[in-house]
Amino acid sequence: MISPLSSLSSRESPPVLRVEDLRKSYGEIKAVTGISFEIAPGENYGLLGPNGAGKTTAIQMIAGVLAADGGRVTVCGQELTTGTTTVKSHIGWVPQEIALYDRLSARENLAFFGRMQGLSGKPLATRVSEVLELTGLVDRAGDKTIKFSGGMRRRLNIGIGLLHQPDLLILDEPTVGVDIQSRTRILDQVAEMTSLGMAVLYTTHYIEEVERLCQRVGIIDHGVLIAEGTRAELVKTVGERDRVTIAADGQINAGVGQITALDGVHEAGATTDGIQMLVDDAAHLLPRIIESLTRSGVTVTGVEVEEPNLEAVFLHLTGRALRD
Amino acid sequence: MKTLAIGWVYVLRILREPASLFFFFVFPMLMVFIIGIQFGGQGGRVQLGIAGDTTQSITDKITDNLAANEALELVFYEEQSEMLRAVERGAIAAGAVFPPQMAARIAVGEPVLIGFVSAPTGLGPQLQATVRDALTEVLMPYRAARFAVDILGVGFQDGWSLATTVVPEVELATVNLETVGEALFPPDLGRFDGGAASNLVLFMFLTALTGATAMVTDREMGLDTRIVSTPTSVVRLVSGYVAGQFGVTFFQGVYIMVLSLAIFGVDWKNLGGSVLLMMALSLAGAGAGMLLGSFRLSEAATIGIGVTAGLVMGALGGTMVPLELLPDAIRTVARFTPQGWAMLGFHDLQWDGSLIDIADNLGVLAGMGIVLAAAASLSVRRTLTRPS
Ligand SMILES: Nc1ncnc2c1ncn2[C@@H]1O[C@H](COP(=O)(O)OP(=O)(O)OP(=O)(O)O)[C@@H](O)[C@H]1O
Numbered sequence A: 001m002i003s004p005l006s007s008l009s010s011r012e013s014p015p016v017l018r019v020e021d022l023r024k025s026y027g028e029i030k031a032v033t034g035i036s037f038e039i040a041p042g043e044n045y046g047l048l049g050p051n052g053a054g055k056t057t058a059i060q061m062i063a064g065v066l067a068a069d070g071g072r073v074t075v076c077g078q079e080l081t082t083g084t085t086t087v088k089s090h091i092g093w094v095p096q097e098i099a100l101y102d103r104l105s106a107r108e109n110l111a112f113f114g115r116m117q118g119l120s121g122k123p124l125a126t127r128v129s130e131v132l133e134l135t136g137l138v139d140r141a142g143d144k145t146i147k148f149s150g151g152m153r154r155r156l157n158i159g160i161g162l163l164h165q166p167d168l169l170i171l172d173e174p175t176v177g178v179d180i181q182s183r184t185r186i187l188d189q190v191a192e193m194t195s196l197g198m199a200v201l202y203t204t205h206y207i208e209e210v211e212r213l214c215q216r217v218g219i220i221d222h223g224v225l226i227a228e229g230t231r232a233e234l235v236k237t238v239g240e241r242d243r244v245t246i247a248a249d250g251q252i253n254a255g256v257g258q259i260t261a262l263d264g265v266h267e268a269g270a271t272t273d274g275i276q277m278l279v280d281d282a283a284h285l286l287p288r289i290i291e292s293l294t295r296s297g298v299t300v301t302g303v304e305v306e307e308p309n310l311e312a313v314f315l316h317l318t319g320r321a322l323r324d
Numbered sequence B: 001m002k003t004l005a006i007g008w009v010y011v012l013r014i015l016r017e018p019a020s021l022f023f024f025f026v027f028p029m030l031m032v033f034i035i036g037i038q039f040g041g042q043g044g045r046v047q048l049g050i051a052g053d054t055t056q057s058i059t060d061k062i063t064d065n066l067a068a069n070e071a072l073e074l075v076f077y078e079e080q081s082e083m084l085r086a087v088e089r090g091a092i093a094a095g096a097v098f099p100p101q102m103a104a105r106i107a108v109g110e111p112v113l114i115g116f117v118s119a120p121t122g123l124g125p126q127l128q129a130t131v132r133d134a135l136t137e138v139l140m141p142y143r144a145a146r147f148a149v150d151i152l153g154v155g156f157q158d159g160w161s162l163a164t165t166v167v168p169e170v171e172l173a174t175v176n177l178e179t180v181g182e183a184l185f186p187p188d189l190g191r192f193d194g195g196a197a198s199n200l201v202l203f204m205f206l207t208a209l210t211g212a213t214a215m216v217t218d219r220e221m222g223l224d225t226r227i228v229s230t231p232t233s234v235v236r237l238v239s240g241y242v243a244g245q246f247g248v249t250f251f252q253g254v255y256i257m258v259l260s261l262a263i264f265g266v267d268w269k270n271l272g273g274s275v276l277l278m279m280a281l282s283l284a285g286a287g288a289g290m291l292l293g294s295f296r297l298s299e300a301a302t303i304g305i306g307v308t309a310g311l312v313m314g315a316l317g318g319t320m321v322p323l324e325l326l327p328d329a330i331r332t333v334a335r336f337t338p339q340g341w342a343m344l345g346f347h348d349l350q351w352d353g354s355l356i357d358i359a360d361n362l363g364v365l366a367g368m369g370i371v372l373a374a375a376a377s378l379s380v381r382r383t384l385t386r387p388s
């Protein structure tokens, strides 16, 4: 998924978005405490964090709809604040909460927000048709959105952000509350946008989405950007070990003793219904591990291997699971 | 363009929402009926009772004068007590009692007291003024004759002939002078249409204020924020809202005016001037409504405050009791309300005022609208991007 060539070339051009030391408190709550990052043209950047991490707060400041307490947002080389207007045309912000006119049709919603983006006449009509096509809403274009399903509303919500072909598309948890099909469709759309050269800032608390879509990832927790890099770079910080969980009965402690002695097995320990360990290369070592266990009187009933992923990175960095 | 687009969506939403449609069309229709029945051509005339000694030539002149007023219907009573009961029951609005030998007593300089009774509420004060006007006109030569008697020392007959030759020339001036100061309606006003205007002003401003709920809904839906995320300033956004609400309120005003005229023949006197006044009032109302909407209150609180403010300002602005009957202090306060300026404007029009006479009213109302809209913009700018 990550094309080294494109990321190389994109690193060389000036960033579409530069965020410097962005801060925001709500009274006592420090929602965002000094985050900084950059997004290159055509790059898909994932902002990953649990509920309440400060993703929406950060994104609203970046989109210029929430006044920051401090810091600086630069879009395509121009500073963006809540008071600026023209720079905002470079951005397509898709809010986490669906924002559509209930009593207007999909087409009317698109046309209205297209006008707000400064489009009109034929270009507007063309873009409205294209976006209806892209979001799969052509058949329902004339229906009032109040009659739409959640997934259709989500898609239109995203479509509005795409209308004016922004340099930077900002998506705030665009797949929350939609079924698998809609979700796949949305992810495909986003991937397509990136392939067309649009930079994307994508927030989510779904690891799979980030792993599938994003070239670079920032992990945010309690308003702080605690790690940043490509997936490979981040995973390296927790080591390249696989987590192996074995469901077993019998001489568990003896088994643990046996496998600890094996080369490439680390931190083996008994759990309530089996054994857990970190393994340098599970695919290679697993037969020997099971053999050792069987020999020491352990009955293996199940094996689960987790390759290192961003979840593990988050766990490693915060001591908490991303979703709990 | 963007302002119009935002305004149009504002209107479109109302047109497509069944609940709003009710307020948009049915509510004003009710107003049409209320206004039409009270003030329309088919509505009953105001009844004024006449009792006492009505056989005198001077009382004939007075009652003829009163009967010339199309708005009045005179009801004659044999007994004064009978008329009093009719006033008490509300069967007639008021009554006048003429003492006997009025001309003779005036001739010798004796004071003549004409009784006037009315219920404490209702049209009593207006009618009293109307009766006083009629008396002033009829008694003018008598007073002039008395004046001649006192000053020149001639007899009443000589004074009378002197007065009647002189008075026709001074009469007009004198009567008009008194009329301007005292009478509440123009002598030729067919119906008490000032009341129709006051209902209209009260209604228009009230609904404009409750239009604030549209902003509350938009905020809850995140639509205002979404608009501000595009290259659209807060000033544009609020101008759009004001434009939309202006359209709604103005349309309702015209709708009420036209239908009440078409169905009930309500006389709005100067249609062009009235439409201009409604336009200016709609702008002020829209500005006030959007300022209320910018306060980020709940929908229920917004409606509550809107209705309360609409009624209180309406009362202070003279839409419930005519300004002329209110204490000076309130008349001063009325000058700070859009309703007050609108009412004064309609009052001018009823007195055959021209567009020049209402220019100040139009200017002040439009100015209020612009100031209120600017305040709404500031308020939205402060709250939208800085939620607490
Ligand atoms: N308007 C607000 N007033 C007060 N506190 C707020 C407000 N908005 C957000 N917060 C607080 O700021 C913190 C960050 O919230 P934010 O919505 O940015 O998180 P998030 O990462 O987007 O979470 P989620 O995944 O649930 O959308 C939370 O503690 C939240 O309670």
Ligand SMILES: [Mg+2]
Pocket (backbone or CB within 6 Å): A055, A056, A057, A096, A172, A173
């Ligand atoms: Mg969020």
